[in-house]
Amino acid sequence: MxxxxxxxxxxxxxxxxxxxxxxxxxxxxxxxxxxxxxxxxxxxxxxxxxxxxxxxxxxxxxxxxxxxxxxxxxxxxxxxxxxxxxxxxxxxxxxxxxxxxxxxxxxxxxxxxxxxxxxxxxxxxxxxxxxxxxMMEKVERQAKELERLTTVDHLTQCYNRYALDKLLPNQLKKACNDGHNVTIVMVDLDRFKPLNDQYGHLYGDLVLKLIANCLMKHCVDVYRYGGDEFLLYFEQLGAEDLPTLAKNIMFDIAAEGENQHVPETLSVTLGIAHIDTLSKIQDIESVVAKADQALYQAKHAQRGTFHIL
Structure with missing residues (x-):
């Protein structure tokens, strides 16, 4: 061969x-x-x-x-x-x-x-x-769902405190780089403990969900900050528009409570921090502290009002 x-x-x-x-x-x-x-x-x-x-x-x-x-x-x-x-x-x-x-x-x-x-x-x-x-698309969907579950409050379906600590610093950094002003609104439900004590926790949960739904109509970035406190994050709002925003939020929450036949008139107190120019070294704690101080002053003056710093 x-x-x-x-x-x-x-x-x-x-x-x-x-x-x-x-x-x-x-x-x-x-x-x-x-x-x-x-x-x-x-x-x-x-x-x-x-x-x-x-x-x-x-x-x-x-x-x-x-x-x-x-x-x-x-x-x-x-x-x-x-x-x-x-x-x-x-x-x-x-x-x-x-x-x-x-x-x-x-x-x-x-x-x-x-x-x-x-x-x-x-x-x-x-x-x-x-x-x-x-398989990778399924893993990606599961990862996104896990991320949603870890960043969304299960009761109100707005962002939770973990999401605040994770997302807000990046939002502040981007706003600083873009030269945007920032507004933080702290929302506190008035007389929540007496409501819970009188009508029970299921009623309290209903009220929290109702308030969260109202807030999410006014703002994309709504965080449940504490038990009955919420934080709203805005960019590029004019200082002259803030009183109208505050009044609309308070009115809508009261009106929604009435529409849902809530036995008590719903009332919230707002603390608003408007920061026209962010500093590169400004952290989340100082920004939230300013809104918290505004909330304290509003509560000290009269419940169901707002204060702007």
């Missing part, structure tokens, strides 16, 4: 193993013409691709996918380097493939492209990452 015959024999012996590879490897030229197809035996993740030999990416794939894949292949060949490329395909958009086998829903793939030495060609393996992508 001469060398050529031996090489052919070895190739024939190894081909069944190559064809058995679950993920396909495709050989293409610089123009994106399929020259060969190896492997791809897993019909749950791939269509049979041997029928594509001689076709171009643009004849088989959607135009955008073909353009991006060709660009990645040329980067690999021109740069003589490995290129990783991600793409998604709806099997219904594939042409010249046997649709009787293979997946039928949108699939996500990673192509690892390697240049062929001495030729204007490349070979790329195609890995179906659909299951992995779905």
């Amino acid at each position: 001469n060398l050529d015959e031996r090489a052919i024999n070895q190739q024939e012996q190894i081909m069944p193993y190559i064809d058995a590879l679950p993920e396909p490897a495709l050989v293409v030229d610089y123009q994106g013409v399929y020259l060969n197809c190896l492997g791809g035996s897993d019909s749950t993740k791939h269509h049979k691709l041997h029928t594509l030999i001689g076709k171009t990416h643009h004849e088989v794939l959607p135009a955008r996918v073909a353009d991006e894949l060709n660009h990645a292949i040329r980067r690999s060949i021109d740069g003589n380097c490995l290129v990783e490329h991600h793409y998604s395909i709806d099997p219904a958009e594939l042409k010249f493939v046997d649709h009787s086998t293979g997946p039928c829903h949108v699939q996500h793939f990673t192509a690892l492209i390697s240049p062929v030495s001495g030729k204007k060609q490349a070979i790329y393996t195609v890995s179906n990452i659909t299951a992995h992508k779905k």
Whole structure:
């Protein structure tokens, strides 16, 4: 047996193993013409691709996918380097493939492209990452839900104290960098303990939820600061608008209590800190302390009022 015959024999012996590879490897030229197809035996993740030999990416794939894949292949060949490329395909958009086998829903793939030495060609393996992508999306959703659960007060559904400590420093820093003014409103429910004692904790919970819902209509960033205290964060409010804001909040809470047939008129006291120019060294404690001081002065003067510092 001469060398050529031996090489052919070895190739024939190894081909069944190559064809058995679950993920396909495709050989293409610089123009994106399929020259060969190896492997791809897993019909749950791939269509049979041997029928594509001689076709171009643009004849088989959607135009955008073909353009991006060709660009990645040329980067690999021109740069003589490995290129990783991600793409998604709806099997219904594939042409010249046997649709009787293979997946039928949108699939996500990673192509690892390697240049062929001495030729204007490349070979790329195609890995179906659909299951992995779905798993990662599920993990991301779970992480977001966990984040929500750790930052949202379960009773009122506004931000909790942990969220205040985590989010507000970054908000203050951004406001400082953007040159925005900041307004902190401390809201204290008047006579909450007597209400709880007289009507019970379920009534108290109802009142807290009602107040939180009203506050969230006025402000995106509402935090439950303590048992019956809430903190509202605003940017770019005019100082002249603050009295109107305070009166609207107090009026809406009283009106909502009446609409919900709450047996006692709901009243809140507000302390408002308006900071026109934030200092880079100004921390959350000093900003909240100013609003707390305003609340103290309002409560000391008369419940159901507001004070602005």
